[in-house]
Amino acid sequence: MKIHAAMVTILTVAMLAPIQAGQGPEKTELKLTLPKPMFIGTPTNIKSANLEVVTGKSRGPFMVPVGTKLLSQKKAVKSSDMQPVIGEMEMITDGEKEGGDGYFVEIAPGKQWVQVDLGASAALHAILVWHYHSQARVYRDVIVQVSDDKDFLKGVTTIFNNDHDNTSGLGIGKDKEYIEVAEGRLFDPKGIKGRYVRCYSNGNTSNDLNHYVEIEVYGTPLK
Ligand SMILES: [Ca+2]
Numbered sequence: 001m002k003i004h005a006a007m008v009t010i011l012t013v014a015m016l017a018p019i020q021a022g023q024g025p026e027k028t029e030l031k032l033t034l035p036k037p038m039f040i041g042t043p044t045n046i047k048s049a050n051l052e053v054v055t056g057k058s059r060g061p062f063m064v065p066v067g068t069k070l071l072s073q074k075k076a077v078k079s080s081d082m083q084p085v086i087g088e089m090e091m092i093t094d095g096e097k098e099g100g101d102g103y104f105v106e107i108a109p110g111k112q113w114v115q116v117d118l119g120a121s122a123a124l125h126a127i128l129v130w131h132y133h134s135q136a137r138v139y140r141d142v143i144v145q146v147s148d149d150k151d152f153l154k155g156v157t158t159i160f161n162n163d164h165d166n167t168s169g170l171g172i173g174k175d176k177e178y179i180e181v182a183e184g185r186l187f188d189p190k191g192i193k194g195r196y197v198r199c200y201s202n203g204n205t206s207n208d209l210n211h212y213v214e215i216e217v218y219g220t221p222l223k
């Protein structure tokens with residue numbers, strides 16, 4: 001039996017409508033500008049005790065409330081290492097996401113963090129991080145936190161934590177390690193409110209250093 005394309009559309013809309021009606025604000029697909037991939041295929045040389053299943057598939061659409069915008073572009077970035085080995089902190093929010101040399105910031109080895117100051121608290125709907133994507137790597141102990149406190153001493157919400165053995169001492173994380181790719185990693189803050197986004201890492205499978213190509217934070221400003 002052949003199913004007519006128009007019929008499929010009607011069925012899809014009919015199935016989605018009741019779900020959307022029961023879930024508060026209207027949602028739309030988050031539109032991203034992605035850099036070109038620098039490697040293809042599924043790497044086999046990565047050793048990780050906590051790696052997610054590698055599918056090689058792209059993330060697919062991610063839905064956010066209507067009115068969600070990029071809040072992080074050109075915003076100030078601070079780090080536990082303010083004197084990067086390569087690059088400048090500004091490069092983390094400059095909108096450039098290419099993977100090659102000249103596009104990543106390299107900071108000190110071991111447990112380090114960078115944090116974006118959005119300038120004002122906002123309801124956050126997507127956080128994307130590109131550590132490095134010119135080679136397949138896993139960054140260790142990736143922890144993403146949101147707070148209204150620039151020092152992250154109070155009111156801290158952890159959005160993601162894949163430090164499964166608590167190496168970094170911020171608590172055991174239940175999330176999986178993942179291989180860096182050109183589409184970046186999307187973390188879902190689920191509307192949590194905050195002004196600062198802090199990202200930890202602790203070296204990677206190629207070396208002990210920490211890298212960032214870009215961080216993007218999407219949300220809706222608070223009225
Ligand atoms: Ca950049």
Ligand SMILES: [Ca+2]
Pocket residue numbers: 140141162163164165166167168
């Ligand atoms: Ca760990």
